[in-house]
Amino acid sequence: MRIVDTSSCKLICSGNQLDECFLHKNASQWRQVASFLENKEIYCSWFQPDHGRVDDQFPVLRIHNQYYNIPLRIQKHIFRHVRLNATFVNREVTPNGLTKLRIPQALLMEKQRTARRFMVRVPHPPTPILAY
16 A cells, blocks of 8 residues: 555545554455455545546545555455445435545446446347248
8 A cells, every 4th residue: 555645635535544553463464454444434535636526536544644545456345335236326425515436436447347247138039030
């Protein structure tokens, strides 16, 4: 994970601070970190660039008052509970009235790609050939 420069961004939604001791003990074991973060969106803070749109928002983890980017592998664990359906909208309104993404754009594209792969289509019956 890399430190993110948030000086030119505005905070959309603040997440809880992650315990630094937990990460240092398990830093080499990403599976333990990922399983700890599974379905725990409360640790994600969302930022939006100053001159950006809602689609430009990105999630970060706050560790020892510094913000770190979240690798796609960890994002998959954090947002595992979000399911795509025909009426899925990737936006929600925060309690303070700002609009934020439900899941990161990169993860949304990955989920859509996976959903397309498993989409079942009913074959159309062949059209009858009429002989005159």
